[in-house]
């Protein structure tokens with residue numbers, strides 16, 4: 162009887178979390194306005210300083226937030242180190258030897274804890290830092306709502322299965338984003354994140370050596386940085402026109418068959434999304450608008466709120 166009752170409670174919690182994932186009535190812009198009035202300033206100052214010494218960090222923080230939100234919602238799970246009880250997301254295929262910015266989040270968290278101990282979640286810090294990373298690289302801004310709480314666990318297998326791989330074709334990308342509630346238009350807008358940051362040779366080698374929907378001069382130049390064997394960790398910019406400026410050059414590249422990842426070029430490959438790619442390449446304001454709206458939506462994926470989860474003291478560990 163107790164077991165049946167317990168099972169019922171678990172089912173109820175799952176339903177509530179699922180509904181919360183789309184409603185998010187609990188998140189608000191002024192969540193910490195009395196408990197941590199300087200939060201936005203603390204985060205922005207730290208992000209600006211990190212980006213000033215390493216421009217790529219703006220991209221890395223944005224990607225950390227994306228990988229947090231796509232795996233169990235925006236709950237800071239990506240920040241947890243492995244423990245005896247669980248293997249977390251850091252060593253998952255898309256993340257290992259790839260995600261960066263954990264130290265910047267630690268620095269921000271330490272300074273937030275000094276100002277307002279025990280009240281601000283790591284998940285909220287990540288959502289704001291991702292936004293500020295884009296702004297620091299001259300991209301659009303958006304209003305980040307707050308009140309997320311932090312997970313007490315993380316899942317390697319969920320990270321492996323829920324983060325889209327660069328080998329995916331368009332229909333698989335559409336499915337991956339649709340599983341998180343995004344339509345095809347939002348997939349294209351969010352992919353514009355690849356206007357900034359770098360990718361490792363291992364993620365695009367097959368494309369530059371074997372694919373035909375690629376600009377020849379671009380492929381030759383990319384091969385120079387990414388040999389057929391070895392050099393797996395060599396980096397190339399995802400947008401080589403302006404790697405450290407968040408703008409619509411990513412879409413211009415796609416129209417010119419200069420997408421670096423297979424998944425990037427899938428968005429412009431004589432397919433239904435071509436028109437939207439051309440439109441963003443021609444009109445940066447429409448890209449910025451759609452990107453900002455889609456980021457607000459991504460930041461609201463299945464947050465823990467109320468008394469669920471916790472406010473971690475150290476983003477790498479449960480309390």
Ligand code: HEM
Nearest residue numbers: 220221224227259325326327351354358359360361364424
């Ligand atoms: C559409 C499906 C997507 C795929 C297949 C994908 C795949 C990748 C891959 C393979 C890399 C390079 C990783 C490495 O070399 O280790 C990368 C980098 C990056 N991705 Fe994505 N991504 C996708 C969508 C997104 C979204 C939605 C965002 C943000 C909202 C994003 C933000 C970034 C950023 C900023 C970088 C550069 C990070 C850095 O330089 O540290 N990506 N992505």
Ligand SMILES: *[C@@H]1O[C@H](CO)[C@@H](O)[C@H](O)[C@H]1NC(C)=O
Nearest residue numbers: 243244245246247478479480
């Ligand atoms: C593992 O879980 C047990 C039971 O919940 C807990 O007491 C212990 O502190 C956890 N260990 C780690 C390393 O988190």
Ligand SMILES: *[C@@H]1O[C@H](CO)[C@@H](O)[C@H](O)[C@H]1NC(C)=O
Nearest residue numbers: 328329330331332333334336
């Ligand atoms: C896309 O990839 C999926 C999974 O690998 C495959 O089943 C499907 O046939 C592919 N679709 C196209 C249009 O190539």
Ligand SMILES: *[C@@H]1O[C@H](CO)[C@@H](O)[C@H](O)[C@H]1NC(C)=O
Nearest residue numbers: 373374375418429430431432
């Ligand atoms: C689209 O089709 C045209 C005509 O067949 C071809 O010349 C072009 O290379 C294709 N573009 C892409 C991106 O595949």
